[in-house]
Amino acid sequence: MIEQHSLSERIIRLALEEDIGSGDLTTTSVIKSEAGGKASLITRQELVLAGLPVFKKVFREISPEIIFNDSFGEGDLVAADKEVTLLTGSLSTILRAERTALNFLQRMSGIATLTRQFVKKVQPLEVSILDTRKTAPGHRLFDKYAVRIGGGVNHRFGLFDGVLIKDNHIAAAGSITGAIESAKQGVPHTIRIEVEVEDLAGAKEALAAGADIILLDNMLPGQMTEVVQLVNGKIKVEASGGITLDRIKEVAETGVDFISVGALTHSASAADFSLEVIPE
């Protein structure tokens, strides 16, 4: 699942180092280092499970011997009060990694659960729910993975794998046409050029200048429909800006190809889990 070796490794290690620091005073003093045991990961709400491989990796970063018996897998919709996986191994390792592992899992499952809600709202329309770059700093990889698990589709990963000419670029470049022409010169031929516009005139200019995708920022549904008709399938159209669960259906019905939702990653509530050591 996880490709980016270095980014995923770095955030996991950073998280463990900030939490464990010079050592876990409680576990070291209270738990015998050789004590083994079992612990159960339990849902405390209905949720879309996302992040179980990361959850496991946190424990294994401390000690590779922890064993997991899973009852559910990534992407499953799990009811409240279900055992997701059973951990067996060193109690010291389990207790030391518990909080960090849960922090990742709760964030990722929270994102997947919220994404699923958005995705369901627009079914069965042919529109993709996209994420944005509004992720928790250092968590881009995990946040975007969680969106996919929830049924969303990823926009570009960062500044390097897509061109998105936004209002600030246009303000700096002077015009939509000028910005598009510059981008066409300077970007590898494997990359498409997307342009953010705020009204029909902008959409027309972008289309004429050869944009590959148009992003409609904070436009009204009526305006969006006009742009969709103007474009008429020649290029793709994306909508964004203040999209909520209440509003998304209406936006989808305008016929846009994509709707991007910042809240998926910047404002999802943590999903509720607990980890319970099972007394012998």
Added chain:
Amino acid sequence: MIEQHSLSERIIRLALEEDIGSGDLTTTSVIKSEAGGKASLITRQELVLAGLPVFKKVFREISPEIIFNDSFGEGDLVAADKEVTLLTGSLSTILRAERTALNFLQRMSGIATLTRQFVKKVQPLEVSILDTRKTAPGHRLFDKYAVRIGGGVNHRFGLFDGVLIKDNHIAAAGSITGAIESAKQGVPHTIRIEVEVEDLAGAKEALAAGADIILLDNMLPGQMTEVVQLVNGKIKVEASGGITLDRIKEVAETGVDFISVGALTHSASAADFSLEVIPE
């Protein structure tokens, strides 16, 4: 403000590297590298401002020459649609750092804003609102700082600067008394020992065994009052578990010294800001 040199540096660099990767295709191709300009950071909701130094540090990590003219400072309650600071400098730097800088600021101000709401609910009672270790992995330092800005008080930073014997430790150790005795042996004399209990019997046992602080986990207000009366000021009492804005006043009125709230850092919504380049 920020002490932990290395943790703060690492998350900021990780965030920039994940976003910029091999380069910002849009800015590089659209903006002349020597172009200078101004941009305005604007609030889009009422919020408690937190994270402005981190916001600035992100820009300076790319280029130290950006200048900031601040209209507000850390901890200020700022109304919607106000300019917080005016940036002057290289437009390329501004556009390259914009999203990462905003991602930090929106998260931190979101936490501070939510914390302030909890703090106001319990005024004028003498109770401190505490954070937990339920922070975004890698963001502990910034999340806890934002809690302080919002008027909260920090619990221990991590596993290394406090002892908190939780249900899982007690399950593994066999008894509250045994766990407390082990901790007293193995921990530097500069550290207090806090114990999580679930009922009055547990509180009695912890008190008798010499706990320095008692944490009441998911207890009813009536039970909390009983514990507060039992303890009678000899040691400190903390309440936790499912504390919401609706419930917190009732918990505070039981007379506990501290109330810890995981939601402050795991479920705060991002505060809404935008950055607008000012056309010349």
Added chain:
Amino acid sequence: MIEQHSLSERIIRLALEEDIGSGDLTTTSVIKSEAGGKASLITRQELVLAGLPVFKKVFREISPEIIFNDSFGEGDLVAADKEVTLLTGSLSTILRAERTALNFLQRMSGIATLTRQFVKKVQPLEVSILDTRKTAPGHRLFDKYAVRIGGGVNHRFGLFDGVLIKDNHIAAAGSITGAIESAKQGVPHTIRIEVEVEDLAGAKEALAAGADIILLDNMLPGQMTEVVQLVNGKIKVEASGGITLDRIKEVAETGVDFISVGALTHSASAADFSLEVIPE
């Protein structure tokens, strides 16, 4: 010029650390640490200058005080035996950094000089000379920058900012059509899909399946012409495979849009420079 902060920093530091290790025995013992002086960077052949900012950064990594007076700039065609820049500052710093700085500069100028030769061969045809991922490991950023300085155009930077379905992918996926369909599903909408084919049949299949770009691998000029006619401007066509200075004109005349040349970065000879301390 250089965006990717971390990659460029890491290769420069690695280079200095491998060379200096526990210290420069010769300079430390022979040169007084406070001695200042001047040194002249001189071309020993005609070349396209590329890498001067990297050359300078190596010295500044050791000591920020070295001053450079440039007689030429990036991209200049410089004759043999010309002074490119005059260094003034600590002789110890100059001598310590000399070899590492030259190693970068000689490699980069060698690449730019070779690229310029290929570019001139195809003028005035409308075809771009592209680089490949056949760069010196760790030098991708600098190698590709040098290609641009020499008048070439960059293909994708790495595996993350473009899709290129090659023979091995097709062998693994079973068919060209299947591979293209999978890619269309799984890739952000900002990315185009390029497919490598080996004959006209492959080109037809790729075109029908919706490829955005076709790469003709090791095809004869006659075949290339057929593909160009087939495609008829609907999508872009790139040629690659064993392109030499002798052959490139013939390939360009087939009408392809791009020609990619691995030799630019894997087999360019170092350009010849020397650094001469000027005795007082």
Added chain:
Amino acid sequence: MIEQHSLSERIIRLALEEDIGSGDLTTTSVIKSEAGGKASLITRQELVLAGLPVFKKVFREISPEIIFNDSFGEGDLVAADKEVTLLTGSLSTILRAERTALNFLQRMSGIATLTRQFVKKVQPLEVSILDTRKTAPGHRLFDKYAVRIGGGVNHRFGLFDGVLIKDNHIAAAGSITGAIESAKQGVPHTIRIEVEVEDLAGAKEALAAGADIILLDNMLPGQMTEVVQLVNGKIKVEASGGITLDRIKEVAETGVDFISVGALTHSASAADFSLEVIPE
């Protein structure tokens, strides 16, 4: 074979990170993650094989399970179109690491192949072909290893494990004698002192001042012979400067002990290999 743990690790990781970045879009979308298969590493020219352990390490850095069945070993002279090794394992891993692994192998085998040509030119004379510090930055360890595989001998690794007083040091120090005396004071007794000279007078002065080795820079064969006779076996003599395959025999016949050749590492062409997935 590879000692320097940290340098070799760092360049391999840097190379993978620059290529894979946020993920291999093509492989991830086109290849099923659980698909296994075989691939054959094939020579496309006659070459001296060097770098197979590095080639393997690149794959194992991504996944340790790839199996290699070798038909040839380090240092073997391999004809064109031979299978060097057969890889078995995850196709995703193979395709993701392919280019980076080949980039190392092609560079290293190119250096070994070129070194072998120089070594053969001087046989059966008793002279060693040395490398220099003109290596690709960050590749010192691998470049010098490849020289050994090709039959060459390593000069000092860097600035820290040998003294080589060059023209610039002499210019800065004022005289050959002064420079040698300073070096004798300041350097551990395990290190020999080598001095670069440009004529017979310089050689005489260096010999008198107690140099342990003399390096003849850009001297004519006749002059070299004079120095060799002057030195008469008391210390070692090295020749350098513009040594080509055409010239080296003549230089060797002067009786020098060592000839150092920068081109071995700064201008070797990549050796030609390909990796072919074997369809099932």
Added chain:
Amino acid sequence: MIEQHSLSERIIRLALEEDIGSGDLTTTSVIKSEAGGKASLITRQELVLAGLPVFKKVFREISPEIIFNDSFGEGDLVAADKEVTLLTGSLSTILRAERTALNFLQRMSGIATLTRQFVKKVQPLEVSILDTRKTAPGHRLFDKYAVRIGGGVNHRFGLFDGVLIKDNHIAAAGSITGAIESAKQGVPHTIRIEVEVEDLAGAKEALAAGADIILLDNMLPGQMTEVVQLVNGKIKVEASGGITLDRIKEVAETGVDFISVGALTHSASAADFSLEVIPE
């Protein structure tokens, strides 16, 4: 035993890198890389064994296959000329890691041996011998562990897990009372507040202001006794300053709870060990 993953890893890698650098010239050239053998770790004095896990980790960092057969364990008092453990494995690995591994072991066993001497001097009094932060930079974790092995007790690990208001803090804050009050405000409730005082008046002020622990710095035994009587068990009392093996008994008899001794970690002599390869 070792918790702090990152600190222990970093100092071990740093130590190996500084020693091995670009490679072990002697072992590489003299020992066949495939040669196996045995070596014996032998004490050359009576000592308290501490650091055997670190000793082993150094070898395993180079190659995980070395096997150890231990005759003694951590904390054992071992006579001179005893075999502590027998190593079996690659001779190259053994010789390459030998010096670094011994450097750690000799330092740690030296500290443990000295600590044991201090601890024995105060038996059977109920006083704990504490370490300080006067450890070798980068060795805090290992130095403090060695103190525990020798029978000592750890003071706070660093600046982050305890408050110790020293003379310089009081000088800067203006008064003992002011400093204590500030600390009580700003520190998590899990942390106790210790204050350094120099006389009885200081102790009285600290007690009145609510200090949790008093540190008596460089006071005479008579004064210490007065403070112990004043405090009368209400809070803990620690003595420090110029404590030697000769003086410690007298200090212990004053009734203080803790005595901290900087010399344990800043001035312990290395314990004497040797490693002997056993000829076949």
Added chain:
Amino acid sequence: MIEQHSLSERIIRLALEEDIGSGDLTTTSVIKSEAGGKASLITRQELVLAGLPVFKKVFREISPEIIFNDSFGEGDLVAADKEVTLLTGSLSTILRAERTALNFLQRMSGIATLTRQFVKKVQPLEVSILDTRKTAPGHRLFDKYAVRIGGGVNHRFGLFDGVLIKDNHIAAAGSITGAIESAKQGVPHTIRIEVEVEDLAGAKEALAAGADIILLDNMLPGQMTEVVQLVNGKIKVEASGGITLDRIKEVAETGVDFISVGALTHSASAADFSLEVIPE
């Protein structure tokens, strides 16, 4: 003074990170962050000053603004109770860095002071006092620098810049002659070959086999004299093994060129300094 950029940086940062961790609780809560002041670095014994640049670098790592007014310089013999330097700047920075800075300075001055004692014992004989690789792990650079400041001379830095064939190498290689011959083949020509021998026969064999330096390990003075006469100035002779201040004169008088002393770096006591904030 300090060359090895990366090693010195890494140990200083490691030291600060282990001490400061998540923040200096005492200073942050007690000292106003904007408070400035002065502090005096004072000797508490007679000592040779070494490490002042490292001491300063620790403070500057936290904040570059601290100013130092020095009364003494590196290598000065300073009496007890003298002010070495006066610090002016942020009190928070001063207090935060104090202990780490002192830990470096006390260790380095301790080494220099002990080295000076050994050097004085052998004056005016022509013998150099050498250090060994028995340094505190991670401190090689600083420990060896301190030896030079104390008047000693550095042996090789690590395993990479000298050959020293020790008893274990000879045991593994089978014979002194075989080991020397292997080393001559495999080592750059800039490196001398030193061999450890235990008796006259060993010295004879080493001399005959072409060793460049002989190390006499734990031999009696009479035996050493015999070896010195045998060698008769043809190569250098070094003595080592259990050298104390009492014994060194006798060893020096045998006529050996070098005496290496492990105790300089593994058993020097910390030199006594204190840092005193000056109340306003």
